[in-house]
Amino acid sequence: MSDxxxxxxxxxxxxxxxxxxxxxxxxxxxxxxxxxxxHQINPLRLEWIDGLARLAxxxxxxxxxxxxxxSEAMARRAAHVTGIDLSTxxxxxxxxxxxxxxxxxxxxxxxxxxxxxxxxxxxxxxVTCMEMLEHVPDPxxxxxxxxxxxRPGGWVFFSTLNRNPKSFLFAIVGAEYVLNLLPRGxxxxxxxxxxxxxxxxxxxxxxxxxxxxxxxxxxxTRRYAMTDDTSVxxxxxxxxxx
Ligand code: SAH
Numbered sequence: 001m002s003d004x005x006x007x008x009x010x011x012x013x014x015x016x017x018x019x020x021x022x023x024x025x026x027x028x029x030x031x032x033x034x035x036x037x038x039h040q041i042n043p044l045r046l047e048w049i050d051g052l053a054r055l056a057x058x059x060x061x062x063x064x065x066x067x068x069x070x071s072e073a074m075a076r077r078a079a080h081v082t083g084i085d086l087s088t089x090x091x092x093x094x095x096x097x098x099x100x101x102x103x104x105x106x107x108x109x110x111x112x113x114x115x116x117x118x119x120x121x122x123x124x125x126x127v128t129c130m131e132m133l134e135h136v137p138d139p140x141x142x143x144x145x146x147x148x149x150x151r152p153g154g155w156v157f158f159s160t161l162n163r164n165p166k167s168f169l170f171a172i173v174g175a176e177y178v179l180n181l182l183p184r185g186x187x188x189x190x191x192x193x194x195x196x197x198x199x200x201x202x203x204x205x206x207x208x209x210x211x212x213x214x215x216x217x218x219x220x221t222r223r224y225a226m227t228d229d230t231s232v233x234x235x236x237x238x239x240x241x242x
Contacts, residue, residue: 017135018087025089028067053155055079058125063113064132068094075106083108113145122151130159134191140201147205153242159235163192167232207238
């Protein structure tokens with residue numbers, strides 16, 4: 001099935017977004033490609049998630065997993081990981097990479113979060129949904145689905161981009177036009193999400209916020225770091241009410 005055909009079947013997905021990730025999919029694991037930022041932030045977010053939720057032995061769902069950078073890293077920490085996405089090619093790349101790397105405890109599926117929530121509610125100890133909410137038409141629906149997929153007391157992690165003049169300057173002008181970290185058109189400012197909005201969606205979905213972190217990029221060292229500054233990139237850790 002082509003990426004576009006898949007998108008038509010899923011109500012809460014943007015066909016253009018899925019096609020965009022599909023076209024780049026063959027470079028997903030190239031650490032110097034347009035996915036360099038994901039490779040760079042991966043160890044940081046992995047440590048944060050593992051420190052809070054203890055990945056070893058847990059059932060983990062990675063929503064919007066793309067080529068599997070985080071899914072595979074979590075599987076290497078002995079979690080049993082399912083990665084889901086609606087873009088076909090990144091899923092193929094993810095599958096192949098896990099096979100070549102000999103990582104057995106990760107599986108990938110092309111299914112919408114909402115559909116999986118109806119099929120398997122309360123199944124996962126940990127659900128991650130990183131750098132994805134800002135690419136969907138109705139992010140609050142994803143938050144509800146993710147909350148349903150977590151077991152009571154389970155952990156839920158989100159990361160996305162804040163919406164304010166500074167994030168416009170850093171995440172779009174800086175990253176896409178000045179530093180060329182990302183292809184132009186990767187992000188759409190109007191789809192960025194304020195922490196207060198994400199907090200409300202979480203609350204309404206029965207998720208209790210446990211911790212927040214910011215992530216910053218230093219153009220001189222070309223490195224990312226976890227910070228307390230949530231004004232551009234930020235992460236939320238929540239638990240489903242028990
Ligand atoms: N979460 C991964 C990939 C982020 S890129 C990581 O952080 O490493 C964004 C991903 O979201 C892409 O793979 C894209 O195909 C996926 N995506 C966009 N809309 C989606 C939707 N409605 N449902 C599932 N995945 C979606």
